[in-house]
Amino acid sequence: MNIELKPEIVKSDKSVYTIYKYAKMESTNAFLKQHCSSLPDYSVIWADDQTDGRGRFTRIWNSQSGVDLTFSILLPLTSLEQKQRQNITQIAALSVAQTLEGYGLKPSVKWPNDVLVHGKKISGILCEVTETEERICGVLGIGINVNNTEKFLANLDIPATSLRCELHHKVVRQDLLKKLLEIIINCFSVLCHAGFTQNRQEIIKRLAFINEQIVFTDVKQDSYFGKIIDLNDDGTLLFECEKRGVISLNSGEIAFHNSYTMRKHL
Ligand code: BTN
DSSP, rough: OTTTTTEEEEEEESSOEHHHHHHHHSSSHHHHHHHGSOOTTEEEEEEEEEOOOOOOOGGGGGOTTTEEEEEEEEETTTTOOOHHTHHHHHHHHHHHHHHHHHHHHHHEEEEETEEEEEEEEEEEEEEEEEEOSEEEEEEEEEEEEEEEHHHHHHHHSSSOOOHHHHSSOOOOHHHHHHHHHHHHHHHHHHHHHOSSSSHHHHHHTTTTTBEEEEEEOOTTEEEEEEEEEEOOSSEEEEETTTEEEEEEEEEHHHHHHHGGOOOOBO
């Protein structure tokens, strides 16, 4: 990791964050976890080139140097209740969706951590928790396809899109990042002071696949057919499972429509 290289530093005049922009590193989440004890809350690590980006379930996050946006922000979790820490991924997805709406797009939130446009993935989120001697930190990592071309996206293993593909013009990544950071910090503050309720309403308005037949895959890789009914007060998903009745899901993944060739249907 290139901690020895000096980052470009961008301080916000109206908010609490500081952006440290690096040319290249393996993973902004890994970097922030390693250095969180020496960094203040709301430090943002942005890598122009992320060479070993990771997603949920240790998947690879593919990116293109200088083309997309890969960053992580350090959130203070010490005074946040355990159950609300689980909502951070979803409020991050909501923040990304609201930011993209500012560009005229109509995104949806694919519970719990993806943002889609026209049913294709445009952003993925990975929130990890790490503890130092003094505090508990949330390392919230976000990848957004910004100026990627259709050719690059066609080689990914899921349907994906970018702002450029949707808007038919390039987007300045630093402007996008600054707008998004304002919204994330505001949504996080709402979560800390008022709980999940207000953000929940906003997520429901944008929830992908609600009342649609979907396949849900749990952490053990077992798959279930059923229908999403609602988002519960605590952020779990209310799911009408064909085989098990109405259940609440707290982790796992919803399949993309065209990846229904799933392993084991229960
Ligand atoms: C997913 O889709 O499963 C989550 C993808 C998260 C990718 C971002 S890119 C910035 C940050 N650094 C990482 O290594 N991962 C996250």
